Amino acid sequence: MLNYSNIFDKETLDYASYRNLVDELLAKGETTGPDNSEAMLHYTKMNVQRMNRVDKTTVLGEELLATLEKIEGKYRFLVITEGWCGDAAQIVPVIHKIVSAAPEKFELKLTLRDKNLPLIDAHLTNGGRAIPVLLILDEAGNLVLPKWGPRPAVLQSLMADWKKEGVEMPELAEKLHGWYAKNKTLATQKELNELLKPLSALGISPQ
Numbered sequence: 001m002l003n004y005s006n007i008f009d010k011e012t013l014d015y016a017s018y019r020n021l022v023d024e025l026l027a028k029g030e031t032t033g034p035d036n037s038e039a040m041l042h043y044t045k046m047n048v049q050r051m052n053r054v055d056k057t058t059v060l061g062e063e064l065l066a067t068l069e070k071i072e073g074k075y076r077f078l079v080i081t082e083g084w085c086g087d088a089a090q091i092v093p094v095i096h097k098i099v100s101a102a103p104e105k106f107e108l109k110l111t112l113r114d115k116n117l118p119l120i121d122a123h124l125t126n127g128g129r130a131i132p133v134l135l136i137l138d139e140a141g142n143l144v145l146p147k148w149g150p151r152p153a154v155l156q157s158l159m160a161d162w163k164k165e166g167v168e169m170p171e172l173a174e175k176l177h178g179w180y181a182k183n184k185t186l187a188t189q190k191e192l193n194e195l196l197k198p199l200s201a202l203g204i205s206p207q
Contacts, residue, residue, distance in 0.1 A: 002122055005141030008078050011116060012109035015096045022048060022083035032083040033114040040084045043173075047089035050177070054093040058185050060101055064193040068102045070200035075144070076137040077108045080120050086173055087151045088132040090180040094188050095134060123147045136195075148195050152187035155179055 013021060022032065022044065030036045031044040077099055081088040092110065099108040113120045113131050120129045130150035138144050151159070155176070162175055 004137050012111045018110045032112050043084045050089040051093050058097050061189050064189050067193050067196050067200050074139050078135040079110045080113050080131050080133040081110050082113050085131050091132050094185050152191050
């Protein structure tokens with residue numbers, strides 16, 4: 001059985017450290033995970049630009065901010081990610097923005113998928129190790145909400161359609177990131193707002 005508190009405390013990085021790690025590895029011609037191929041390095045370099053853009057441009061919507069305001073108690077956000085993952089580049093900065101909006105209520109830590117396979121294998125998506133995955137814990141380390149990820153449901157559906165149509169990389173990645181650019185984090189924010197609403201019901205956190 002997974003010890004989420006132990007993982008959160010000992011096998012994670014905060015957001016700034018994660019960003020620094022990705023940059024430091026790229027400077028050495030490496031990325032997170034075991035695959036340091038030219039393709040993975042290219043994806044990672046692009047993802048650094050994407051994270052910078054999402055960090056800079058994301059503004060949380062009023063509904064999401066209102067939900068955050070109503071939440072009582074403290075919660076831990078544990079995100080499974082990798083520097084080469086395109087979806088993670090578009091989503092992890094949004095999660096960081098949410099946590100930063102209420103630092104007295106939330107703490108964010110990130111863990112690398114390929115260094116913690118038992119964790120991702122406990123939270124597969126359609127049988128695969130898709131990331132990012134967001135897990136929300138209480139202070140005791142208990143999961144309090146369903147896992148979220150690896151991308152908004154509308155995009156997950158589009159991805160399935162594109163694959164059925166035979167779209168392959170790199171066109172698939174182009175379509176994916178084109179969608180994210182047009183959506184401007186709105187779908188991600190909407191789904192995360194719905195995910196978090198149970199924590200704000202009547203202003204009472206779950207026991």
